[in-house]
Amino acid sequence: MAGILAVVIIGGALITLLNTEPPADNWRAEVQQQVEGDREALAEDPEAVFLQERLTLNNYRLDNDIAPINDATQWGFVDFVSILTMFVTLFTVIAATSSVAGEFTNGTIKLLLIRPVKRWMILLSKLIVSLFYAAGLLLLLFVTAYLAGGLFFGFQSPQLTTLYIDNGQVVEQSMAASIWAGYGLAMVNLVMMTIFAFMIAAIFRNSSIAIGLTIFLMFAGTNVVVFLSQYDWAKYILFANTDLRMYFGTGEPLIDGMTLGFSIVILAIYFAVFAFLTFFVFSKRDVAA
Amino acid sequence: MNENPIVKIEGLTKTLGRKNVVDDITVDIYGGEVFGFLGPNGAGKTTTIRMMLGLMKASKGDVQINGFSVKKQFVQAMEHVGGIVENPEMYGYMSGYQNLVHYARMNGITTKGRIDQVLDVVGMRESSGQKVRRYSLGMRQRLGLAQALLHKPKLLILDEPTNGLDPAGIREMRRHLRYLAEEEGMAVFVSSHLLSEMELMCDRIGIIQTGKLIDVQNVHDFVGGIEEKTLHLTVDPIREAQKILKVHFPKQTMITKGKTIQLQTAPDKVPELITELAGAGINIYEASLNGGTLEDKFLKVTGGEGVV
CATH class of the missing domain: 3.30.70 (Alpha-Beta Plaits)
Structure with a gap:
């Protein structure tokens, strides 16, 4: 799994290298050119929000001497690769599920549960290992992206600034904060998906069903939430809260009125319920496998 | 045979739906004896064993192992029992030795060399480096036995231990079990649906049918006696x-x-x-x-x- 992840990242770096124009030596000229193009386009269509925002950002760049961050640079690539955290989630769900349901499917659960150890401790150790595995993969993703980015595009200092627009105002954000949002907050999603996978695995005790169901709910859930976002109650759905990036940087809350605190409370409640169900079912149910 | 029973099964009952799959079984098993649990398939042998090992909860009654209730003192009770339920399924992607290391850790065994000792007992020293995936059924049974003996339990529970063994393997398993009972003073609880096999292996045989323990007999009564x-x-x-x-x-x-x-x-x-x-x-x-x-x-x- 770690190998697959590394191959995907290096492949991504290669594709970026071939398809993205490298940052120009004179970025000012390029940005200036874009500004002029956007001005002309805006004269024809004054309502184009995207063009307006880009214009505002570019002007800010020129005024404050902040170069744009290209995907084909080391930190640009690292930031871009954070989208691959979904692979980390996928692999973690597979590992977490098979560590519980796989024992039932293979029959190894019997020799495991007749040891002088309480069942909840066995499950807890599996949960902890799964979370370490998730964190390890995330770290691997970051390190590989950092190395691949450095090797393909040249190493650079992380003292960079990204810009985004919030309520019409240009806001500066350090690269470190952006990276943190991309990778660190992914861990929140990973923790939730891991306990979710554990619950499904403990209930169904079948690897294939548990992996299939978790992955399906994970992708379907995210889409269904977008679809349901017109209703206010949708904010109580797990998948409306798992992506905390919506509260940072360019993100926007899925439903108006949702706050970081609200999402953290909702996630904590879901976690507690999932954990309780998982531990209850795993400890109490007869093993007939 | 010792005076005090190592296992006390008291009114053990498992109700699934409306049926009593195991129905009010009461029997004591002593150290130094091989106790055969004989019955046709589906009589409730495996369910009884699962309850003895805490894999299933008894609906009524309880099992005491070395004085500890499986229901209430699970951890202490499990310290004194080793077993195999049905097939000895272990982790195929690890070697036999690695599997034993895993079980030893869970049993809190820190003594170095204990794993080698049990490997010697079951004659698996040479092949313990191979992945379990490549093992034959006979090798798996032996490794299963090694796993059950690691923590020197007072009670050994084996579910159909000769399943899938060839005649030589069966004889060897029989010799092992007799040795463990006679020399190590363990209580050995063996289930089977084959009477001929039980007669050769066991000191006492309990017959179970549709969940009920019908009769418990001494095998040696077979030899003497005035019954025709x-x-x-x-x-x-x-x-x-x-x-x-x-x-x-x-x-x-x-x-x-x-x-x-x-x-x-x-x-x-x-x-x-x-x-x-x-x-x-x-x-x-x-x-x-x-x-x-x-x-x-x-x-x-x-x-x-x-x-x-």
Whole structure:
């Protein structure tokens, strides 16, 4: 799994290298050119929000001497690769599920549960290992992206600034904060998906069903939430809260009125319920496998 | 045999739906004995074993292992028991040795060399480096036994331990179990649906049918006793033998098949008969005593199936 992840990242770096124009030596000229193009386009269509925002950002760049961050640079690539955290989630769900349901499917659960150890401790150790595995993969993703980015595009200092627009105002954000949002907050999603996978695995005790169901709910859930976002109650759905990036940087809350605190409370409640169900079912149910 | 039972099963019951799959089983098992748990398939043997090992919860009753209740003192009870339930499934992607390391850790074994010791006991030292995936069924059974012995338990529970073994493997398993009971003083609890196998391995046999423990018998009662059993004698010349036997059993019609005579007698009388036949110059090729209460009962409950 770690190998697959590394191959995907290096492949991504290669594709970026071939398809993205490298940052120009004179970025000012390029940005200036874009500004002029956007001005002309805006004269024809004054309502184009995207063009307006880009214009505002570019002007800010020129005024404050902040170069744009290209995907084909080391930190640009690292930031871009954070989208691959979904692979980390996928692999973690597979590992977490098979560590519980796989024992039932293979029959190894019997020799495991007749040891002088309480069942909840066995499950807890599996949960902890799964979370370490998730964190390890995330770290691997970051390190590989950092190395691949450095090797393909040249190493650079992380003292960079990204810009985004919030309520019409240009806001500066350090690269470190952006990276943190991309990778660190992914861990929140990973923790939730891991306990979710554990619950499904403990209930169904079948690897294939548990992996299939978790992955399906994970992708379907995210889409269904977008679809349901017109209703206010949708904010109580797990998948409306798992992506905390919506509260940072360019993100926007899925439903108006949702706050970081609200999402953290909702996630904590879901976690507690999932954990309780998982531990209850795993400890109490007869093993007939 | 020790005085105090290592296992006390008291009113053990498992209700699934409305049916009592295991119905009010009560029996004590002592150190130093091999106890056979005999019954046809589906009689409730495995369910009983699962309850003894805490894999299933008893609906009623309890099992005490070395004085600890499996229900209430699970951890302490499990410290004194090793076992295999059905097939000994272990992690195929690890070697036999690695599997044992894993189980040793879970049992809190820190003694170095204990793993090598049990590997020696089951004769798996050489192949312990191979991945379990590549093991034959016989090797898996042996590794299963090694795993169950790691923590020197007072009770060993084996579910159909000879399943899938060849005759040599069965004999070896039998020798192991006898050794563990006689030399190590362990209580060995073995389930099977084969009476012939149980007779060779066990000191006592309990018969279970539709969840109920019908009878518990000492295997050695088989040998002596005054209850009539069927004696088969293969002799030559057969006519002379018949004449002598006729004197002892004037009322019985003896069944003769080829050179074999079949008659009913108390086991006590067998040595005497053989001495007399031999004294009359008759060649005895084979003498065997079959039947008796246990087999009759077993045949009755199983309807003759499952006996080999």
